[in-house]
Amino acid sequence: MSAAGSDSTHKITPPLWLLAEVTYRCPLHCVFCSNPVDYTRYSQELSTDEWLRVLNEARPLGATQLGFSGGEPLLRDDLEVLVAEGHRLGYYTNLIASGVGLNEKRLAAFKEAGLDHIQLSFQDSTKELNDFLSSTRTFDLKSKVAKLIKEYDYPMVLNVVLHRLNIDHIQQILEMAEAMNVEYLELANTQYYGWAFHNRDQLLPSREQLERAERITNEFRARVGKRMRVIFVVPDYYANRPKACMNGWGSVFLCLTADGVALPCHEARILPGLTFPSVRNHSLAWIWRDSPAFNRFRGEGWMKKPCRTCPERDKDFGGCRCQAYLLTGDAENADPVCDLSPHHDVVLQAVAQAQQPPVETRPILFRDDANSRRLAAKEPVS
Amino acid sequence: MSDVLFASDAVLEIPRLFRLQWETAQDAWVLLYPEGMVKLSPSAGEIMKRVDGRNSVAGIIAQLEAAFPGTELRQDVMDFLETAHERGWIRQHT
Numbered sequence: 182m183s184a185a186g187s188d189s190t191h192k193i194t195p196p197l198w199l200l201a202e203v204t205y206r207c208p209l210h211c212v213f214c215s216n217p218v219d220y221t222r223y224s225q226e227l228s229t230d231e232w233l234r235v236l237n238e239a240r241p242l243g244a245t246q247l248g249f250s251g252g253e254p255l256l257r258d259d260l261e262v263l264v265a266e267g268h269r270l271g272y273y274t275n276l277i278a279s280g281v282g283l284n285e286k287r288l289a290a291f292k293e294a295g296l297d298h299i300q301l302s303f304q305d306s307t308k309e310l311n312d313f314l315s316s317t318r319t320f321d322l323k324s325k326v327a328k329l330i331k332e333y334d335y336p337m338v339l340n341v342v343l344h345r346l347n348i349d350h351i352q353q354i355l356e357m358a359e360a361m362n363v364e365y366l367e368l369a370n371t372q373y374y375g376w377a378f379h380n381r382d383q384l385l386p387s388r389e390q391l392e393r394a395e396r397i398t399n400e401f402r403a404r405v406g407k408r409m410r411v412i413f414v415v416p417d418y419y420a421n422r423p424k425a426c427m428n429g430w431g432s433v434f435l436c437l438t439a440d441g442v443a444l445p446c447h448e449a450r451i452l453p454g455l456t457f458p459s460v461r462n463h464s465l466a467w468i469w470r471d472s473p474a475f476n477r478f479r480g481e482g483w484m485k486k487p488c489r490t491c492p493e494r495d496k497d498f499g500g501c502r503c504q505a506y507l508l509t510g511d512a513e514n515a516d517p518v519c520d521l522s523p524h525h526d527v528v529l530q531a532v533a534q535a536q537q538p539p540v541e542t543r544p545i546l547f548r549d550d551a552n553s554r555r556l557a558a559k560e561p562v563s
Numbered sequence: 564m565s566d567v568l569f570a571s572d573a574v575l576e577i578p579r580l581f582r583l584q585w586e587t588a589q590d591a592w593v594l595l596y597p598e599g600m601v602k603l604s605p606s607a608g609e610i611m612k613r614v615d616g617r618n619s620v621a622g623i624i625a626q627l628e629a630a631f632p633g634t635e636l637r638q639d640v641m642d643f644l645e646t647a648h649e650r651g652w653i654r655q656h657t
Contacts, residue, residue: 195588195589197600198598241588243586243589244586244589245586245593245595245600246595246598246600247601248598271584273595273596273597273600275597275598297582297595297597298596298597298598300597305655335580336579336597337598338582338597338598363598364580365597407651555617
């Protein structure tokens with residue numbers, strides 16, 4: 182294999198999860214958005230024909246789940262065409278959306294196209310905070326859309342990203358999900374990448390907030406039983422072992438960005454020294470199996486101490502390469518969430534600060550084009 | 564067992580949250596659901612592909628015994644159906 186640090190004995194498995202971030206355009210401006218902060222640099226979106234070709238290439242590689250995300254995927258007016266082709270090819274098709282732009286006409290068209298499931302995001306159980314966090318007036322619209330999704334008999338996942346500013350509303354969020362009659366509720370504590378990393382000091386909850394939220398969630402689970410599955414994603418800053426990020430680099434997950442660049446996770450574009458291939462220039466089979474970037478952190482050959490000899494390295498794969506880079510400056514280091522990492526203190530410091538009342542050192546930064554351009558140019562944003 | 568989960572004439576179906584399909588890349592039957600997949604064992608696949616909203620429990624067992632003659636499958640099938648029901652993969656068609 183061509184890439185330094187790759188493990189030539191490592192077996193290449195199918196890219197089960199194909200995430201199509203079809204656009205970075207978005208009517209919302211969420212402070213915890215996982216899109217790159219410099220997304221305005223990547224505005225040359227793939228055409229309908231380019232997407233259709235890629236969907237046809239990924240299916241024989243073994244992709245089964247197809248997610249349409251963004252940005253707001255509903256801003257693409259060819260989304261019905263892409264869903265229909267995904268369905269025809271035998272993918273399980275997932276629409277991951279804010280709800281803005283999802284009217285009755287489109288819901289019916291998606292049904293016709295074979296869309297299997299809709300994941301709708303809410304920012305909070307209250308109109309005030311939902312609208313503040315997304316910097317839009319969207320709460321009432323989202324509520325209407327949630328009703329319509331059930332009227333059209335779609336399986337529905339409600340996704341609420343949790344953080345310091347909304348986690349104390351957990352009871353109301355759970356009750357909102359129950360009233361919506363959703364099949365799954367995903368309570369996803371913020372992962373600190375992209376815009377969320379920039380806003381981390383404002384978003385990281387205290388340990389007390391987190392423990393309260395988990396307790397209330399468990400009480401709710403016991404009450405509703407099998408009627409609704411509640412997934413509570415623990416914030417990894419409070420763990421002492423890292424998450425098995427993406428189940429390993431280049432293992433099951435393939436993200437395609439709006440401009441056609443293929444990534445082993447949503448965030449990998451931040452990693453220096455790697456050239457991520459574009460579907461405009463390469464076949465998806467080459468990208469997944471042979472490209473240096475997708476082989477860079479496959480297997481264990483790249484690992485340093487303490488991961489290299491760790492008995493848990495086949496469980497968590499050393500954690501997240503992007504978090505290792507963001508917090509230690511070197512993507513080959515152990516994810517510093519791990520208490521065996523020599524850099525674990527950077528996580529402990531952030532956690533210690535989160536136990537104190539917030540200090541307003543700089544204002545919270547909304548995801549919008551103007552801020553993105555300033556961050557891309559490395560200009561001050563506040 | 565005092566209680567039987569499904570009567571012999573109960574017709575079974577897969578709820579709309581799940582979709583069963585053959586995956587060449589996995590060389591297996593899989594169940595797909597929102598953002599996830601379960602890869603079925605060969606025997607689980609043989610049972611699940613007969614859960615189609617028309618076959619009864621007795622019909623599924625008879626078909627399997629015809630396909631794999633000389634084996635007593637009833638208890639294994641009933642055990643699997645209980646597990647599958649517990650996980651929400653099947654329900655009684657009404």
